[in-house]
Amino acid sequence: MSKPDPKEQPLPAGLPAGALRHVCDPGVFGFASTDEIEPLDTLFGQKRAMDAIHLSAQISCHDFNVYVTGREGSGRHRTVEKILATESRKHPVPSDWVYVNNFEAPHRPKALKLPPASAPGFRRAMQQLVDDLAVEIPALFESEEYQTQKRSLEQEYGDRHETAMADFADQAKAENIAVLRTPMGYMLAAIIDGEVVKPDVYETLEKETREEIRQKIERLENDLAEVLKMAPVLDREHRERLGQLHAAMAERAVSSRVSDAAKILPDVAELRDYLEDVRADIITNAELFLDAAPEDDGPFPEEIIKYHREPQFDRYAVNVMVTHANGPGSGAPVISEDVPSLAHLTGRIEHVSQMGTLVTNFTLIKPGALHIANGGYIVLDARHILTEPFAWEALKRCLQKRAVTITSMAERLSLSSTVSLEPDPIPLNLRVVLIGDRRLYALLAMLDPEFRLLFKVQADFDDQMTRNKRNLQLFARLIAGYAQSHGLRPLTAGGVARLLDEASRLADDTRKLSLHLGSLDDFTREADHYAAQARRSRIDAKDIEKAVRAAEHRAARIRELMQEAVICKTILIDTSGTAVGQINGLSVTGFGTARFGRPSRITARVRMGAGKLVDIEREVELGGPLHSKGILILSSFLAATYALDVPMSLHASIVFEQSYGGIDGDSASSAELYALMSALSGVPIRQGLAVTGSVNQAGQIQAIGGVNEKIEGFFDLCKARRLTGHQGVLIPESNADHLMLRQDVVAAVRDGKFRVIPVSTIDAGIEILTGTSAGKRNRSGSFPEGTVNARIEARLRHYAHDRQQFAARDPNGSKGAPA
């Protein structure tokens, strides 16, 4: 319950209005509008980070990849792009890479390294080779020369077959043996008097004659068997001779055409070896070209049919994995992969369905970003690659082995049972630029040992820079460059000044400028829109102000709802009067990108006890560890400051009233201590004041974050209820340099309707809050009577005495002898 304001000590005036907002003077720039100044297209204020990126881009060591950290919107991507674009031009254009068939082991395609920009020409040369041979080889095999030689071979071997048989037939006939043909084969029988001997006649023959016939037949059967067994041997010999004839015929056309293809790149030894393999393979498989010949005259003349597209000629195809233009101004590639999945990064091997199964060949190998960036730079988002399955592991493996190996997800998971390939790994010479936040960097550095080995450079983008005249000028040029490059209106000097004030506000420090360029860019673009609506040719300070207020307003729904709840007394917050053990604390609440200050009532209750300070928030697990730490610190301060000669016999409880969400941080620990001191001393606290600041065990008030939002949050509530002139916020003195308050707050302070009061100690704060002197111990070790500290100490001693009395009491109720 509130009590009338005490009159012992008046409220101090607090900081002057000029100290609450560091306003940039447009006059320091020396221009009226940004179109008068030279724009700056490079980032500044990030020398540390830019030097690191330059180092990584220039050094030749393979493991000096770089991790670029910093907040979103700090210009990391733009800076990386610009630096790499410059550095890449200093490096030569890397080689082209192609995959070609490995004729000895088709499942292991060969990688060939070719001079830059030469791969497409080589592919065309091979296609032309196939097209030419598809016309020439059939013509050769249709020529009279070939046909004659072929017929001659057939005749020769045919005649050899028949001659052997004829000789046997003659021999059998000479020995009076008939050769009878049966469906199963040949049967030999004796001939007597021109007739085949029948069994009954055979039995009548002399025994010697029968034996002679038997032996003769047996011998001739063996001879016949030998003649018949020669047939496959002759067949094989015929096929070999025919193969030699084919090879000889094909050789003439193939060697000539292969030589033509070799002239494309005469100095590449690997290519010469490959073309030699091609030559040998075509000669061996000349029938592929015979099968491709059209059976009849189709609509297209033979000369323009693209035979190389037929599937059987895939074995001579050239799969261009990567090719680089090699014109003036070319350099190493700079690739940014937005979707760094395993397949996008390392490439993939595609499959096609054939007769119910999936098959592949080297023409279905597709390059990944690592192939395309090979010899240059690749920029990856750290969070993206870490969230893609197996991508991070694959990248590390490629960097460690310094080669790109293509592995599919199915293979990694052992799910693949189809025909697959093991292409030659392509050597990798690459610089990786990972862009991510600091938390990810810390986690990787701590938990991934390979990360530290492969990413030896950290480029840490600063969040803010010093606010001085030089940097203000540079910033103005940066803004000019941004407006120009994005087609925005130029800014007046006032507009630039207002924008830079906002930069200080974002930095939470009047001595600094935030390098969170993304937010400033957003304000600039929105301000350009307002200037356009007002038909102005330049963006002025009021456009920037409007953009800032509009952004605040768009995010203010929750803030307004909370304030409304306080105004309606759904949430109880006093902004006038006094109360014992009750104080207005301040916290910052964030929703999305918006933050706002929110007052909360903190209360403390005390009684005799066993020295326990109950943090109700912690008891119900709504208090985080930092909040608990603050409570423990203030309780240590209490225990170490008062009634040191008696046991602590206090039972106290502290709570954030009507708070049902989590509480963390120690920025309210000083407010909690004030509430406790008020409860112990019985001295009421001015409810028109709110407090923020953490306290240490020595009673010193320490800096906190979000001081601007906290002050503005309490100001908005007081303003809604009508400013009385006796309201304000106590802040840590060390936060005075962080103040960049809104214009309306500054105006209220200037008019004496609101105060911002810096404090550095608990004693100073309790005096302002209670209007009662805190009191210092005198030489006798006691506090002056009537001071807050004296009352606190007296209360604690009283608790200790009562507790002692209670402990000595007879269980039946009578008092025991005094100690």
Next chain:
Amino acid sequence: MTRTGQTRRRILVSAASFADADSALRLARLLGCGGELDLGGLLVTGDTLAVRAGMPGQRVVTPGGAMVPAPTEQQLRSLIRSESRAFRERLLNVAEALSAVWKFETRHGDLTRIAYEAAGSWDVLLLGYSARYRCRGSVILMIPPSGASHQTEALAAALASALGTGLSAVALEHGAVGASAGCRAFASREALLAHIARQNAAAVVSEFSSGHLGSFRQLQELLDHARCPVVVTNPAAREALE
């Protein structure tokens, strides 16, 4: 003559086994294209074969050079039935493809004798002989001493063209053709047959004429030496069987 004016051809295919018949039916299919056709099939199962198969210790040398025991009588009967069925089915297929009138019969006895006898009511006799060697040789036109008719020469040329092979002609020196251009002459019939025996021929084409293929024994001799299908025209000129 048919109503359309085309001559109706009558081809008899005779063989001792399905494999031999198949080789002849391939040629019959080529010869039968264009025009109306009567197609006959005659399977002749030799009695000598059956008798010989009954001999103790009799063996058969297979085309692959292996030696196996000769079939039993029962096996032979089964074999003959299956050969007959296969021959008939293939004949039917060819006849349907050529839209030919067909008939088929099986007889028992000597192949060339029965075929020679049956050829009288046909225009062309095709004696089948399965080739052992996969590559097709040329067609040999065996010119009788009295010279070959235009029909026979045309048939040989058409057959060679259809097979995509060459055509060579052989004759006896003292014949009407003699050593004419494009024809190889031999001093004796034995020499001529010996030459044919050593050729890888796709087919031998000739015609019945007195003293040339005038008897079934001469026909048998030609078939034994040619070891390929034999095509014989002009059956009217064959001599009567003894």
